[in-house]
Amino acid sequence: MTVDQHGRGHAERRLSPADVRNVSLPRATMLRPGYSDVEADRFLDRLADELARLHAEKAELRDEVRALQEQVAGAAAAPEPPSDQAVRILATAQQTADSYVAEAEDFSRQMTADARAQYEEQLRQARENAGAIISAAQEAAARLTSGGRPPAADASGAGERTAEELEEQVAYLRAFGQACRTQLRAYLEALLADVEAEWGRADPGALPTAPPRTPAPNVAREVSRDDSAADDDQRTRTSAAAPEARTRR
Amino acid sequence: MxxxxxxxxxxxxxxxxxxxxxxxxxxxxxxxxxxxxxxxxxxxxxxxxxxxxxxxxxxxxxxxxxxxxxxxxxxxxxxxxxxxxxxxxxxxxxxxxxxxxxxxxxxxxxxxxxxxxxxxxxxxxxxxxxxxxxQPPWWDAEVVTHERRTVDTAVLWLRPEPEFPFRAGQSVSLETDVRPKLWRYYSPASAPRQDGLIELHVRAYDGGPVSTALVRRVGSGDVLRLGPPIGHISFDAESDRDLLLVAGGTGLAPLKAVVDQVARHGPPRRVDLFVGSRTEERIYDRADLERLDEEHGWLTVTFAVSHDDLSTLEHGDVGEVVVRHGPWNSRDVYVAGPAPMVEDTTARLVQAGVRPERIRSEVFAPSRLSPSLDGEVTE
The missing domain is CATH 1.10.490.10 (Globins)
Incomplete structure (x- = not known):
């Protein structure tokens, strides 16, 4: 491969790496050693041209890559916004789903409400029936005792009356205790409120930090009414559980 | 701008x-x-x-x-x-x-x-x-026990993992796999405990997707998710004034937590808890409240029924019963329950001379979605 073939004949043809590697420049005349100046200069010109062209192409490509990269990055950050049509379609679909769910919930609400109403009505009736049966039984029992056995006729009758009387007394005492308790507490609470108000007037600064404490009031702890059978039991348990607690009545 | x-x-x-x-x-x-x-x-x-x-x-x-x-x-x-x-x-x-x-x-x-x-x-x-x-974004909480107490009320005990930090009277949002992505707020009925367990009271509202699932479909072994706790009833643990607590429905939960708080962490104070209900069989936590009443000398629990002629409990709206047992002028008062009950009770107490700033209340209603900007429970 010689420059003659490629250099002169095809001036426009671009240089390849092989061209450079295989270049064989003609010798100069016998008188001057080395390559022919003309051929060497021409080849260097072609090399310079090629380098310049490559640089330009590289810059161009770099620009293109950057533009494409920006485009890709932009697409990721802000995707093509959905069209109004798409938004409308999805919104309608969502509304349809919402209305189905709402309907289902409403249906279940009606069903359970109906069931509950029925349940409560039946319960009420059952309780009423039970109440009627109990009072009928009590009446019958009363008739039997009063009709069958004249009062104070025998020991058991007397025993029953005593029990009745005792019950009455217990009820009275309980009511009395309750009343006392309520009054005492009302008095104490009012006293407390008074003390607090007075204290607040005398030294407002002291009020929030040191509110007046109840001086271990002598007030019974309430016993729920249906607990009467376990009254004594309860008292001991209460005081055992809280030795510092108030005494009863 | x-x-x-x-x-x-x-x-x-x-x-x-x-x-x-x-x-x-x-x-x-x-x-x-x-x-x-x-x-x-x-x-x-x-x-x-x-x-x-x-x-x-x-x-x-x-x-x-x-x-x-x-x-x-x-x-x-x-x-x-x-x-x-x-x-x-x-x-x-x-x-x-x-x-x-x-x-x-x-x-x-x-x-x-x-x-x-x-x-x-x-x-x-x-x-x-x-x-x-x-903190974790949410806590997994296994249902340890699930008890149906009435036809529409259940008491659940949860074990959150890891430890779930909260204060008595706060609310917790929760989600169940049975109703995915529906978060609802509930108040724990217990103060923080050593064993980390949380007591929860749930009433199934008709048509309420989450509450009905929690009462009727969730059982022990199921896992719920809890969101971070949010303060509602701001329970003043610093005050040592005696307490009056008035509960209606599952409004009992945050008030039971207050009782638990006093029992566990003090300071010692007298506590009167009134629990209102329409009928006697609707009182879903009676046994446990009676146990607490018995264990603690400082606690008095009173039940009131408004629509139950046969009951031997106190009769009347709970607000009425509370005022009947008054006066309560020296107490810190907490009221929690359905809106009408809360309004009625608050009005009666104010009328009876309780200073309004001493009364704190929380309304319990279906679909307690979230607190609004004003810190109130919506819907």
């Missing part, structure tokens, strides 16, 4: 009612389909809540002292939905698209203002979420 102009543009979107939030969510789901799974199937309530919350922020945007804490709480709370910082710009883009869509006078200035304002909101929320990163 031109706040009046922003308010005007928001008002235009808000005036369309459901249209604007519909557009917003459809836009968000189309641009970021991965966000759809964070929401429930039915979006009806979600739409209300979102625009309601946004309206609150827009209304109070010039009162930063008020808005910032709410946004911080929202940011922390949103972690339980699986929201990460990358979701905020996505929602912001859809919000701007929505406002632009419904505003025929949209301008580049508005676009910039809204974009800046949203950026600030997102920043506050993201930072608050990042600060809470030492």
């Amino acid at each position: 031109d706040i009046p102009a922003m308010r005007a543009s928001f008002a235009k979107a808000a005036a369309t009612g459901d249209e604007a939030p519909l557009y917003f969510y459809a836009h968000l789901f189309l641009s970021h389909p991965e966000t759809r799974t964070m929401f429930p199937v039915s979006m009806a309530h979600q739409r209300d809540r979102f625009f309601h919350a946004l309206g609150d922020v827009v209304a109070h945007v010039d009162d930063l002292d008020r808005v910032v804490p709410v946004l911080q709480a929202l940011g922390r709370d949103h972690r339980k939905f699986g929201v990460v910082p990358e979701h905020y710009p996505a929602a912001g883009a859809s919000l701007l698209a929505t406002l632009r869509h419904f505003d025929d006078e949209w301008s580049p200035e508005l676009e910039r203002d809204w974009s800046d304002a949203y950026g600030l909101v997102a920043k506050v929320m993201i930072e608050a979420a990042a600060e809470a990163a030492d």
Whole structure:
């Protein structure tokens, strides 16, 4: 491969790496050693041209890559916004789903409400029936005792009356205790409120930090009414559980 | 930032009612389909809540002292939905698209203002979420026991993992796999305990998807998810005044937590608990309350029934019964239950001379979605 073939004949043809590697420049005349100046200069010109062209192409490509990269990055950050049509379609679909769910919930609400109403009505009736049966039984029992056995006729009758009387007394005492308790507490609470108000007037600064404490009031702890059978039991348990607690009545 | 102009543009979107939030969510789901799974199937309530919350922020945007804490709480709370910082710009883009869509006078200035304002909101929320990163976004809580106490009330004991920090009287949002993505608020009925267990009272409201599932479908062994606790009834543990607690329905829960708090952590104080109910068999926690009454000398529990002629308990609306046992002038008073009961009781107590600032109340109602900007329970 010689420059003659490629250099002169095809001036426009671009240089390849092989061209450079295989270049064989003609010798100069016998008188001057080395390559022919003309051929060497021409080849260097072609090399310079090629380098310049490559640089330009590289810059161009770099620009293109950057533009494409920006485009890709932009697409990721802000995707093509959905069209109004798409938004409308999805919104309608969502509304349809919402209305189905709402309907289902409403249906279940009606069903359970109906069931509950029925349940409560039946319960009420059952309780009423039970109440009627109990009072009928009590009446019958009363008739039997009063009709069958004249009062104070025998020991058991007397025993029953005593029990009745005792019950009455217990009820009275309980009511009395309750009343006392309520009054005492009302008095104490009012006293407390008074003390607090007075204290607040005398030294407002002291009020929030040191509110007046109840001086271990002598007030019974309430016993729920249906607990009467376990009254004594309860008292001991209460005081055992809280030795510092108030005494009863 | 031109706040009046922003308010005007928001008002235009808000005036369309459901249209604007519909557009917003459809836009968000189309641009970021991965966000759809964070929401429930039915979006009806979600739409209300979102625009309601946004309206609150827009209304109070010039009162930063008020808005910032709410946004911080929202940011922390949103972690339980699986929201990460990358979701905020996505929602912001859809919000701007929505406002632009419904505003025929949209301008580049508005676009910039809204974009800046949203950026600030997102920043506050993201930072608050990042600060809470030492806590898990949510807690898995196994149902240890599940007891149906009445036809529509259940008492659950949960074991959260890891330890769940909360204070007596606070509320907890929870979600069950049976009703995915529907979070509801409940009040634990226990103070923090050593064994980490939490007691929960749930009443099934007719048609209520979550409450009915919690009462009728969830059982022991199931796992619920708990969101971070939120303060409602601000129980004043510092005060050592004696207490009057008045409960209606499952409003008993936070008040039982108060009793538990006094029992476990003091200070010693006299506590009177009144529990109101329509009928005797609706008192769902009677045995346990009677046990507490018996164990603690300082506690008195009184039950009242309003619609039960055969009952041997006290008769009348609970407020009436409470006042009958008064006076209560020296007490700290806590009232929790359905709205009419709370209003009635509060009014009666004030009339009986209790200072209004000593009465704290919480309304319990179906679908307790979340506290609003004012710290009140919505719906």
